[in-house]
Amino acid sequence: MSTGNGPRALTRRTLLRGAAATGVVTLAGCGPDEASTSFQAAQRTGTIKVGFANEAPYGFLDETGRLTGEAPEVARAVLRDYGITKLEGVLADFRQLIPGLKAGRYAFVAAGMFINPSRCADAAFPIPDYQVESAFLVPEGNPKGITRFQDIPGKDVLIAVLTGGVELGYAVEAGVPEEQIVTLGDQDSVFRAVRDGRVYGAATLDTTAAWLLEQNPGSGLAKSEPFLLGSTPGIGAFTFPRGATDFVAAFNTGLRRLKESGEWLRIVKPFGFSERNVPPPDVTTEQLCGDA
Structure with missing residues (x-):
């Protein structure tokens, strides 16, 4: 499988790092006039802008410059049913992903971001995607x-x-x-x-x-042997702008379908995920967000 962090990818990664430090960088896909930053527009154009931090195996560029990883590949499978077939990656430093989302630079973030109350205050999360120690x-x-x-x-x-x-x-x-x-x-x-x-x-x-x-x-x-940061594994999910209710609802429908059919597990296995990364069904986004 192509990688984003092996020796052959480091030079490209180093070049991108300096640019990402000062903002976001559009890397692949159609031009800015074709890529969309909203669900409704993306359904018309078939192309959507997605924020990522180039962190494998969650969301990264492979050796050909294609956006891949656990989150982008799951997103592709979800969005395909809505006529959205192309993901245009927008690179950002991890801590700048939510500010970029709030600024409208991309429609959502595919970076395996953990759900927690502080992030819920600034962004919207669909159902949990995975769990990890x-x-x-x-x-x-x-x-x-x-x-x-x-x-x-x-x-x-x-x-x-x-x-x-x-x-x-x-x-x-x-x-x-x-x-x-x-x-x-x-x-x-x-x-x-x-x-x-x-x-x-x-x-x-x-x-x-x-x-x-x-x-x-x-x-x-x-x-080292895996361990828990808190009392439970970290729960990762896609990240949307607050107020993107229709998009989150549609994404939830597609993500549930993937999980119920077993397709989610097939998609994520090449990136090192397994059954142990499936979140318990009784863990909800509302619980993880708390009072945010």
């Missing part, structure tokens, strides 16, 4: 024995986290001193920092760590 990317053998955030205080280590990700808050909550936390803007930077020994390890999602190791054999790195 966390893990540390560490040197083989994990000589410092870092398997939880609670293992870090008192040890001479630096731990990288993705800027805008949930790991930073959990690290601080677990008592990790700020001077031991290094925030980096993208997945490439996180992986390279661990591989090159500039940090001891990186807190990331279990599926992300597994993907990076698969795409970079011989890196000298390993994945």
